[in-house]
Amino acid sequence: MNATTTKGPARGGRPVRAVRTPGGYSFRTNVRAALVVLLLAVVAAGAAVVLIGSGDFPMTPGEVLTTLFGHGTFQQEFIVTDLRLPRVLVGLLVGAALGAGGAVFQTISRNPLGSPDVLGFGQGAAVGALTVIVLFQGSAAAVSAGAVTGGLLTGVAVYLLAWKRGVHGFRLVLVGIGAAAMLTAVTQYLITKADLVDATRAVVWMTGSLDGRDWAQVWPLLAVCAVLLPLVYGHGPALRVMEMGDDAAYALGVRVERTRLLLMGSAVLLVAVATAAAGPIAFVSLSAPQLARRLTRSTGPNLVAATVMGAALLLVADWIALDAFGDRQLPVGVVTGVLGGCYLVWLLVTERKAGRI
Secondary structure (H helix, E strand, O other), X not given: OOOEEXXXXXXXOEEEEEEEOOXXXXXXXXXXXXXXXXXXXXXXXXXXXXXXXXXXXXXXXXXXXXXXXOOOOHHHHHHHHHHHHHHHXXXXXXXXXXXXXXXXXXXXXXXXXXXXXXXXXXXXXHHHHHHHHHHHXXXXXXXXXXXXHHHHHHHHHHHHHHEOOOEOXXXXXXXXXXXXXXXXXXXXXHHHHOOHHHHHHHHHHHHOOOOOOOHHHHHHXXXXXXXXXXXXXXXXXXXXXXXXXXXXXXXXXXXXXXXXXXXXXXXXXXXXXXXXXXXXXXXXXXXXXXXXXXXXXXXXXXXXXXXXXXXXXXXXHHHHHHHOOOOOOXXXXXXXXXXXXXXXXXXXXXXXXXXXX
């Protein structure tokens, strides 16, 4: 017996379909949102193929696909599998983690400015990494561990400082902005205490880049995303209800503080691991959820759309950084910083005109 599909009433002008499976289960799907996710996935896949084919040894998309399916020459397989594919996979996973983390925090804070890089979690990861670089001259693995530790400790501190009979969005944003300012000052102090070699290494790491990424960064990222993204998606309905306010969520049976703590912990860990792998890449977690919401025209956290949007944004920005400036290759964090800064100005102007700030 096949699944049946019935067309329900439109929500805000968007068609919603109810699907009933043979086992008696049913769910609703937003057709526009599903198409947007599919389109963004195609964009991310296309950007990945183009990036793999870019560089000193250019390859056509056909050659890239042939090599990925195991039919390339020895030289092509070495370039694709050992050199370029890990970089692209790190970009996909970092963008996905930042997009999902940003969607969670913006939904919990009920504020479009409530993203991890505004609330200080990226800065906390940077302080952890710089502490290892400047004070202990640690290895790449130690720097990554320091970044994760710094991000998690910052998340705990912001949560505790924002707690007052619960964590509310406005207080969370204010505490996060203050924490970000203090952590930025700590970062600058650590750089002034470093010698020339460590200071150079610290500045390069803080720019945010996918250069030199290999399979050693792919596997931890993949493991974390494989565990935490389904966990976050599973709490999507509760997160949607929490957008209506804590009282309404309590009335509808959502365990608000437990859900909030679990989702915040998952989002902080996603952002911290992404920062450990590629450095503090700015504004992806801020812009990806908002762009996804505008494209889907759907209420709620849009977790899947924000995840795919983050991956597509980061890969497109990396392609711009590699090919748009001739022989001068820029770190991807420079491109996302410029584009994200322009988006932030536009967002502030829009929010002010709407009377929300």
